[in-house]
Amino acid sequence: MVEFKIKYPVEPEARVQKECSIRSKTSWEEVLEVLEASAAAYTRNTGLKGAFKKTKEFIESKADTVERVTKVIPDVDYAKPILGTLTFLLQAFQQTSKVREEVKAGIEKLKRKFGLVEDYIAMYSTKEKVVDAVTTLHVTILKAIEDVIGYYTRHIIIKGLSALWDGKNYEKSLLQCLENISKDGNELIHEANTAHKQETHEIAGNVNKLEHWYKSANDGISNIINEHVRRVEARLEREESRREKEKARYEEDRRFFQRQIERQQAENKELKQLFYRATTPEPAALPAPTVVTQHDMLDFLISTDIETADIDYILSQRELIIPGGHDRTEQIMKSTQLREWLVQDDSKELLIHGNSEPEPISPVSFFCALLMRNLRGVEQFRSIAFFCGCHPYEDFGGARPMIMSLLAQLLQQQSFDLGFIDHELAYRMDDGDIGAFCFVFRQLVHQVKNTESVFCVIDGINFYEGFDEESLQETAYVLCSLLDLTRERGVIFKILVTSPSITVDTRLAIEDEDYLALPQRDANALGYSDLRFERQWREGFGAESEG
Structure with missing residues (x-):
């Protein structure tokens, strides 16, 4: 509307007086309401205007008859003005009937243009040339609406005079505006198609970039997965190696401990045999010297x-x-x-x-x-x-x-018997052999x-x-x-x-x-209590232990 007022600063006369001005409206709905009201008033067959419209329609349909009738009307003073007026209106209405059909066709095109403009402005609102083309088309449409309203609201006698004096140029500006709608609409379509091609090109470029990114991302994920697989396999290999070493070490410890047990059993058997073979009392044999005492072990x-x-x-x-x-x-x-x-x-x-x-x-x-x-x-x-x-x-x-x-x-x-600890086992513990400590612990538990x-x-x-x-x-x-x-x-x-x-x-x-x-x-659980713990201990374990 601002651009329309700048391009056409002077509003045609009588628009405001007839309450048919569109320049103060703030929406297309309000503009179209004025247009529809003007069209309705034009088609209303009441009053003087209605009489003229009926006479116009009659003369248009009976033009030949009227011409014949005028020839037989008496040439008297009171009849001359009527005869002149009928002849004048007949010629004027013959011109305006052609304009009316073109105006009607132009308005139908105008309705279709509205839908087109709304679609393009929604799709390409970020394209400056499309927006400019839409604005130009809006201004042309507003000008056409204002001229159509002028056509509908202009006095019918004035229309007849305009048609009589202008001849084929009658309502030329109105018809030109309607033609401009088509021209500007075509320009909008051209800009929209150009924008569409640009966006299609951009989308194609983005698709190529996306495909490239997807390929890179896919390759990256594959590399990560492969690297993870390699690490898992390496860890499994290390784990397997560790288990094999542990198994070998455990077997070595087992054989060592088995030798210790067998040696201890052999010594015990030998001592028993010596004891039973003795026929005369002999001084008690001194026990084998203890390598490690319990006190020494704790130290x-x-x-x-x-x-x-x-x-x-x-x-x-x-x-x-x-x-x-x-x-x-x-x-x-x-x-x-x-x-x-x-x-x-x-x-x-x-x-x-x-x-x-x-x-x-x-x-x-x-x-x-x-x-x-x-x-x-x-x-x-x-x-x-x-x-x-x-x-x-x-x-x-x-x-x-x-x-x-x-x-x-x-x-x-x-108290424990540490006689099973010989010098070799003591040396191994002194050297920090973890297997030796585990063996001694096992012997003590037994x-x-x-x-x-x-x-x-x-x-x-x-x-x-x-x-x-x-x-x-x-x-x-x-x-x-x-x-x-x-x-x-x-x-x-x-x-x-x-x-x-x-x-x-x-x-x-x-x-x-x-x-x-x-x-x-549980959020509702009771806090810790020494008394409750002791009771649960006695009820759960202590009672059964005593039993």
Whole structure:
């Protein structure tokens, strides 16, 4: 509308007075309402205008008759004005009837142009030339509408005079505007087609770029997958190699330990034979010199009471652990797996995943500390523990300090016969041979009475899983040695392995029925209570132990 007013600054006369002005309208709907109202007024056959329209229609259909009638009208003074007027209107209406058909056809084209403009402006609103072509077409349409309204609202006698005086040029500006609509519409179509070709070219370019990107991305993904496969295969090869080395080492240790047992048995047999062959009392033979005493062994291990310090420290952190919303003691104590692990009168293993963050001291660590405090209060139990989170690798932790600590704890709880330790075995321990420590630990467990149980707790095993290959192999060796004790006759060995988060290698070594994954903590669960724990301990385990 702004462009229309700039191009055609002077509004035709009488538009405002006849309430047919479109220049104050703010939408196409309002403009078309004025156009329709003008057309309706034009077609209305009432009043003086209606009389003229009826006379016009009659004269147009009976032109020849009127000409004949005028010839016979008397040539009197009062008849001359009527005769002149009829003749004048007849000629004028013959011209305007042609214009009317062209105007009607032009308006039909105008309606179709509106739909075309709306489609193109929606599709190519970002194309400047298309928008300019649309604006030009809008201005042309507004000019045509204004001229059509002028045609409809102009007095019919004036139309007749215009037709009579202008002849074939009658309403030339109106017809020219209607022609301009077609011209500007064609220009819009041209610009739209040009924009379409440009967008098609851009889309084709984008498709090519997308195909290139897709190929690059696909190649990249394939490379990543292939690299992952290669790493997995390499890891499997390393794992297989590790297992083979572990198996060979285990076999070597087995043969060594078997020789030790056979040598011990041979010495015992020889001593028995010498005893029974004796016919006269002789001075008692001196026992074979002991290579290592129990006191010497404890001094050598240098790990006395570290688990006691760990337990005291963990229990002292209860105010930091329990209020954090991760208390697991209630869930563990109510689990069927723990109850079976505690009360069954044979060896058993159990793995617990805490379903929490991998913190060095976790809520599961707190439970393990409570469990050890109560186990050590039962006389017929031998209880040992190691908290991996308290002894990280970078602080001289690992599988070797673990087995040495367990060995020292067991030595502190009863007297053992260490005669099976010869110089070769002592040298191997002094050299840090982890297999030698595992062998000595196994021999000590077999010396525990079969009426007594050995409880072993390893907390935070996940901290020893993700280290270097050598450390992982040592951890696997120690853990397998401990798990193997649950399958040997003549001993009751119960091992509980825990982790605040999910483990991989350890989980593969445990049967499904010996695995407990803690659920998410219930928001309505009760907080930890010492009294409730003690009651659950007495009701769950203590009562059955007494029975």
